[in-house]
Amino acid sequence: MANLPISEFLKERLKEHDPKFELRPGTAYEKLFFQPVQFIAQPLRDEANDIQTSQSVRKILQTDDPDAFSEEAVDDLVANVFVDRVPGSVSSGIASAYYASPVDREYAAGAAVFVGNNGVNYVNTVPFAISRQQMSAQISEGFYFFDIPVSSETFGKETELEQGGLVSLLNDPEVAFVTNRQKIAGGLSREKNTELINRTKNSIAVRDLVTGKGFSATIFENFPGLIKDLRPIGFGDPEMMRDIVYNTHIGGKIDGYFFAPTIKRGFKNFVGLLIDTTRQSKSQTNVSLSGTLWSSLRNSSIDRAGGLNPIVKQNKSETYPEFICPFDLSNPVNLSSNERIKMTINGVTKEFRLAGISPVATNRNEIVSLINKAFGLEVAKPFGNSFKIRPQTPGKDSEIIITDPDIGTSAFSVVFGTTAPFTAYGDGPIIFQETTHYEINDVDGEIRRVLGTSIIAPQNDGKSVTSNTFSLDSIAAAFSSVSVNDILTIHSGVNAGDYRILSISLDFKILTLEQSFASTITSQSFEIRRSGIRDNEIVDVSYYFNPLSIDIGNLVKLDPNGKTRGIRSGRESMTITDLAFLRIVSIELIDPITQEATGEVLVGKGGYGLGSFGAGPFGIGSNADYRLIINSPHERFSAFEDSYIVLNSGFSGLSVRVNYDYVPEVVMLHDFVRSERERVLDGDILIKHFIPAFVEGTIEYSVDASDTSIPSNEEVAIAVREHINSISSGKPLHFSDLKQVISRMTDPFDNYGTFIKNFTLKARIHNIDGTIVIIEGTDNMILPTLDPFPISTNRPQSARITHWCGSEDLVLVRV
């Protein structure tokens, strides 16, 4: 902003008073009376500008280094909106000092100063004393020792110290060595101005969990340092799927996705795996049935409880019957003398008036709406300049019949075609009948064909008429006893095999078959059996079975409505309770006695995609030893996780260790948002971990080997992984940033001593339905979002609820 020109202003004012008064630069009056006031006024102006800046978070952010701006000024400013700076915290742990012989030691608070290999001092926070006699009873590794609680002298994440990181105890020449047997942890950095301002911006709202800003403000305030990223999803957000009632999003739910600073690696041993007879797991598989031999369904212990019998179907998809109006209805039609129609859709017959409000000019939309109104369902839709009718369900039982009405004038010829009636039928697979067409051994999980009763006993002289029709000329009406779906069996020759009968001619002389002959048949032995499964036919079998399984989740629904939750009765020892459960890292066999790993790792990949987690239906060509089943996709990665691992039944009785990644912070966040104190009436909030996208690959780089100050490869790898974790949800992962992290750590002064090879990285996105999507990049990777986003899905894949995860899958190699 412009400033008042002091000297010019005074000069002009005095000139107005006395035009003859001498005021040129250098004159005494100008020097004595004008210039000093400029000097006096300038600091005041500067101060005014500073105050103006300090009153605006935006102005502060626009300064060259916002984090260097006065913290006091920023604290005062944000205090107006009830936001306080996170002060940071010290790291704490236990230090151990070892001596060749016992000694007396007494320290006032802060007097015992241990130094870590990170250069940070750790001191005792309370007075400490130990006598020589006491120490003499404490021996380890041949040395006498004492343990003393210590905390870092300064705040900050960087004050955390790995196990064994302490190197000395100041001013104690007798100490042999010092160490910390456990990690010194808990350090939290003081919030920077930019971080504080950003949090302030997200805090301008009522401080409850019900608004977006209030949600973020409340969580970040109550869990400083535990949350790195947060994303509330509510009604109207496409990712929200928990609010569907009667196939409608009705709202009322909030999903709070969070990302914690670290992902923990856990394991649990399971000794003597047994089939869980209380759980019904569904499987679907395609099985080829040959002769009457038993074929495996891949799972034993078929469970029919609740009337859930296996369903065996012909391997064929369902189709809809459809009527498409043959007329161009872009202009209204005259139905004044053709008012009514009779229509049957899927067994429901309606006869109704089709003419519009003005019958002489009935338009297409009126016709469509009147049909839908008659059936109470949306069966008719505009289609081009016309319309079409399709039942809401497909299949063999689906039908459309349109004909003249029983009463009144018919609209058929004007709207539907030239000749009534119009009929159309859907199609679909044959549902085979147990014991009639097949039988199943429930215990072993096997299926085999049952041959139908003979309708036409074996006889000769069968011949083909065309490639898929068959006749027996010598006998009139030879096939009068044959029905559709009966099986024709050719006994020998190149055409030997089974053929399903689709239709029989009216004179019962010719059969039309579902399959074609390989070559012409002139005289062949055959027989016909009552319906059934063809020899070597691949059938689609879906069934329920009792799985060999490991449960995941300690708050699963114990009743249909979730009024009570917990671990399923009797399954406590077979349940993983570390949540939020992100992924299975591996499953390995262990010795049941020692519980030591035997070295045999189960195969987690196979089948379509990634088998155990993959996109393909389980059981189709899968060679995996186990797979993860998600019972409740929309509660995955939350404290309400309800999943289980199914292992191949061959592992029954064996013992395994499941290694997995989890994020324990979910539990306290879950309890917080659902507590009576914090939640809002009707606000059903579920805290979930972001959908993890684990980054994997290898980055090869070289450094100046003569530079001993360069951090170790492991330290660089940790920094790279932490950088990946720090990227906000939905943001791309730029490989140039990873290179920058490596370069800044290994070549901070740009001596060109570091060389990073070009690399390709992948990321495995673990969707909530158990599938994995793999993405790959050479320069960057972008988290995918479904487009168009389905209004209802068990896989709401979206960048903003997905988070990059840096893990040990990303390897750095120093070459």
Next chain:
Amino acid sequence: MASKQYFEFLGTVWDQLPKKDRELLAETWQGYEQIFAAIYQRFVETNINLSIKDLLPYNTERWLPYVFNNDNVINEKTTLISSQDLALGLNLTNKYLLKLSVDNGVPIEIDIRGINPGNTKIQEINSKINAAFGFAFSSMIFEETVIKLTSRLTGALSSIIIHETSDPSKNACEFVLGVSVLDLPAVYPLYPYLYKLPYPRVASIPSFRNSIRDESLEIGLTEGIDYTVSEGQYISFKSIPPQKMWAKRTLFDEETPFNNFGFLMDIFQPTSKRYVEVLKGLWFAFWTGPKPSNVRTSLYLLFGLPVARFNGVVTNLTTTSITVRYDNNETDDFQIPSGLVALVSLGQSFVKFDPLVNGIEVYDKINRPGFIADEIGREGISRFLTEEATRGPGEDTDETRALRLLEEYTFLPQISVDAFISPDINLGNVKIFLDAIKPLNKTYLFQVIVGSFRDSVDFDDSYSYYLDINVTPTIDSNETTYQSSGILLDYETIDNEGLNLDPEVLLFQESIAVEVRQGLTLIDNFVV
């Protein structure tokens, strides 16, 4: 008046100074006072801008000199951009004359009817004007939807005048140029002497004077009468200004309201008193929660509709205006926008942020049970239904159930098209506000009432950059779909048949094409 009083504190010895010197010192001290008053004002303004209650839109700097000469004079052609969107053509059957003069030349009357007067195209009007004047006086802008007139000469010699036509009943200037016949003759520019200002971001210069001292004052100019400031950097005078002038106060737009408060709420508007009022209202709403009254009041503020600034009482009420006196004795006069009516009566008390006219409603299940079924209908809820949902009017369809269930967690801001009165309504801010204040477990539908049509307008996530409001699907098939054509004929009523567009909705900052269809027939379109 010079500050001689300081001699009274200096001791009598200084009374011996010659009168001339005493007056000189007094003048100097007076100058000092003014200098420190300027600094003091900076401090005061900075201080009060920390409180949203006292927030000022602009920052003041006192006593700035201004020079106007050939170094900063700007010679531009005069332009006149119509406010009328002519994309659909015009019915010029009855009104078809324009009478214009340019650069103080002879007025020319033009018959601008096209081949089909009932549907004259903008291209035809453009050609007729240019043919009459013999140069490219008229051009078409915004993808050939709006007429722009440009003078041939530049600077103070350039001008455009719209005159009354020989038969006033045939004057089409309102249809074509958006200039009311009541304003004729309309002269452009009103302030022909244009200069560039020496300081950036100038919002206003209330007055100019040729001297600093009141005793020396000879010439005083007043903003809005003698000159106007535009775009923060230009000033145009009615007549040639003195070469050097002093402004006792210059108001600078440092975007303080945005910097101090708007930034925290992600609500940006160009600085104005109205923006300050918007921020005050939204700040209140954000901190007091998503109450229906807060949502409604905030929408009133964002749309620029009359809202009480403080507690007070209605002191005067007509069909076109409301006068109020606040408890702090300040007063406000509000114009009642065309098509809206007062919600208050004479003598009625009101409290701060009470809406004073109708135009915006916020419905939920409490204040309007059944509002989803009554106001939105089946078409409007389709986005909530999954693919598996059964549809149709039957009692047991999911769609019918949804009509009842959805109101549990939904609210409906319903805006009358008559509420679109302000030239700087920013629908992006409306969405930001609603998204920020709404409970996470609830959502909203946004509905603009166009005549008797009810159009639900859904915002999607890409809204902030690509605002796409298309009411066509809803208009195409809503509750009116099943009405007879006789009823439908009464739905869109425009008093002046020549104005087959709705000029009152041409006022958004974003460019949003809205088509209004009756069945498949386009009956109106406009840009918001």
